[in-house]
Amino acid sequence: MLTSMTGFGGKTAEVKPFGKITVELRSTNHKFLETVLHMPEGFMSLEDRIKKEIEAQVKRGRINCSINISGSQSQGVFINEKLVKNYLSSLRSIKKKYKVAGDVGLDALVNLPGVLSLAESAVPKERIWPELKKLLDGALSNFIAMRKKEGKALQIYLKKRASILTKELSAVKLIYKDVSSKKAALLKTSEEKSSFLKDSDISEEIERLGFHIKNFLHKISKPGSVGKELDFIAQEMQRETNTIGAKSCDSFLSAKVVHIKSQIEKIREQVQNVE
Numbered sequence: 001m002l003t004s005m006t007g008f009g010g011k012t013a014e015v016k017p018f019g020k021i022t023v024e025l026r027s028t029n030h031k032f033l034e035t036v037l038h039m040p041e042g043f044m045s046l047e048d049r050i051k052k053e054i055e056a057q058v059k060r061g062r063i064n065c066s067i068n069i070s071g072s073q074s075q076g077v078f079i080n081e082k083l084v085k086n087y088l089s090s091l092r093s094i095k096k097k098y099k100v101a102g103d104v105g106l107d108a109l110v111n112l113p114g115v116l117s118l119a120e121s122a123v124p125k126e127r128i129w130p131e132l133k134k135l136l137d138g139a140l141s142n143f144i145a146m147r148k149k150e151g152k153a154l155q156i157y158l159k160k161r162a163s164i165l166t167k168e169l170s171a172v173k174l175i176y177k178d179v180s181s182k183k184a185a186l187l188k189t190s191e192e193k194s195s196f197l198k199d200s201d202i203s204e205e206i207e208r209l210g211f212h213i214k215n216f217l218h219k220i221s222k223p224g225s226v227g228k229e230l231d232f233i234a235q236e237m238q239r240e241t242n243t244i245g246a247k248s249c250d251s252f253l254s255a256k257v258v259h260i261k262s263q264i265e266k267i268r269e270q271v272q273n274v275e
């Protein structure tokens with residue numbers, strides 16, 4: 001079963017004394033595995049643990065993990081009195097120097113940068129890990145389930161494209177045998193016939209393309225991270241098809257090759273989404 005590199009999963013719970021904790025995972029396509037964390041200040045000591053949990057279950061993709069903590073009972077308001085004193089001193093100096101009328105009100109003071117902030121209590125962050133891990137496991141479970149669901153849809157799509165390629169390749173074989181023999185029969189000398197048959201011979205390319213299609217079908221039925229292998233096989237299919245097109249000796253055969261190329265391009269576009 002294929003797994004998509006795109007997905008989303010989340011989990012939320014109330015955890016005392018920290019408050020409401022939400023864990024969300026989102027992923028996009030990436031050549032390798034990259035995990036990016038967005039966490040509240042003061043919780044970065046848990047970064048390595050969180051990454052290990054994610055990377056134990058995900059093999060490819062750019063994973064964005066967001067952890068939000070709100071409504072904590074352990075937060076209070078901190079007033080930076082030293083900064084307030086400095087602000088007042090500077091403002092009074094300006095007022096005196098430029099003879100500005102009026103007084104500095106409380107509303108103006110509390111809105112100045114750094115005057116008010118939320119102060120976290122000294123609850124050890126280690127205490128949050130067991131509960132946070134449960135939420136992370138739940139979010140990961142939802143996240144992986146969504147990636148597998150999308151992967152199943154990708155598998156159906158890719159099997160359909162590969163099935164079309166198989167039929168088109170069979171048609172190419174028949175056209176090639178018919179056209180090459182008819183055109184060779186029109187040539188006068190054995191040297192001309194030999195040269196024509198050699199230059200237009202695509203039998204090896206047809207066999208190799210057939211092998212790549214079968215290998216592709218085999219790989220998309222395998223579990224695990226196969227996206228890179230599928231991309232490589234699709235590149236090989238494209239290469240063989242380009243050679244067949246270059247050797248084509250008939251317009252109908254060329255039209256079939258164009259259709260095969262179109263299917264391979266669709267395959268290559270979608271395998272970029274496979275883990």
